[in-house]
Amino acid sequence: MSNDLEEPEDDDAAAVSALIDSFRDAGRAGDLDAFMANFADDAVLMLSDRLGDANKEDVREYFSFLTDHAFDQKISKDEIQVCGDWAFARVTFDGYLNPKPGIEGEPSRVVSRHFMVLKREQDGMWKLARDIWIRPSE
Amino acid sequence: MPNREKTAHDEVSAVIDDFWVTQRAGDLDAFMNVFAEDALWMLPNQREDGNKAEAREYYGFLTNYTFDVQMTKDEIQVSGADWAFARVTFEGHLNPKPEVEGESTTILGRHFMVFKWQDSGVWKIARDIWIMLD
Numbered sequence: 001m002s003n004d005l006e007e008p009e010d011d012d013a014a015a016v017s018a019l020i021d022s023f024r025d026a027g028r029a030g031d032l033d034a035f036m037a038n039f040a041d042d043a044v045l046m047l048s049d050r051l052g053d054a055n056k057e058d059v060r061e062y063f064s065f066l067t068d069h070a071f072d073q074k075i076s077k078d079e080i081q082v083c084g085d086w087a088f089a090r091v092t093f094d095g096y097l098n099p100k101p102g103i104e105g106e107p108s109r110v111v112s113r114h115f116m117v118l119k120r121e122q123d124g125m126w127k128l129a130r131d132i133w134i135r136p137s138e
Numbered sequence: 139m140p141n142r143e144k145t146a147h148d149e150v151s152a153v154i155d156d157f158w159v160t161q162r163a164g165d166l167d168a169f170m171n172v173f174a175e176d177a178l179w180m181l182p183n184q185r186e187d188g189n190k191a192e193a194r195e196y197y198g199f200l201t202n203y204t205f206d207v208q209m210t211k212d213e214i215q216v217s218g219a220d221w222a223f224a225r226v227t228f229e230g231h232l233n234p235k236p237e238v239e240g241e242s243t244t245i246l247g248r249h250f251m252v253f254k255w256q257d258s259g260v261w262k263i264a265r266d267i268w269i270m271l272d
Binding site: 048049079083113135137 | 178182187213215218221246269
């Protein structure tokens, strides 16, 4: 799957696009620390397995499978909108979750469509502030 | 001079109220009117975006059912002059209208909505995604 968007319209859109890429790259590397570095410290996720919000600590626990698994996913940036210090993006991840070498297990098909909200931090860096996703059927 | 951000916050909150009031009433036309003409839905289980015509078809069950739900506005954020987003939790039942046979269904889920200020001078829902909780 290719990136559906044309070239980002401005520097902010490009920075948001780069942050989304870094999620993909950290997932491919199975690098949990790098993956979590993309989240704002006060990030809030709406996970489908719980009623309340998940904070960054909860999210790290949720994605702890990256210590022995890695994603092999392509991404499609369906939409990026920047509005001041906030931005939102709609992104589709499509691929597999594979056990790392030496770990027993089979690849799992993983497709998810995300609605991400990103916020510009005080240092000027964009971070993921909100995330919710659905898992479309094949 | 009114605080524009607070005014926008209250206006978006009112749109969320309309979203649920029209659902509770089972009024499909009024319900669809809270959405922008170019709104996009990320519908459960679907790979492609849904447009307004497809969403209307999806919500066609409102002609036979009404929602009896309580909702909580978990967060409303206004982003600049034209955009806002909200996170909403809903819990309740989907009930058949009196003339329709069927069972009441328990529902629990969460919406993420994006609102866009329209040229007509009102806020409308421009993007919607939700998850159902077990």
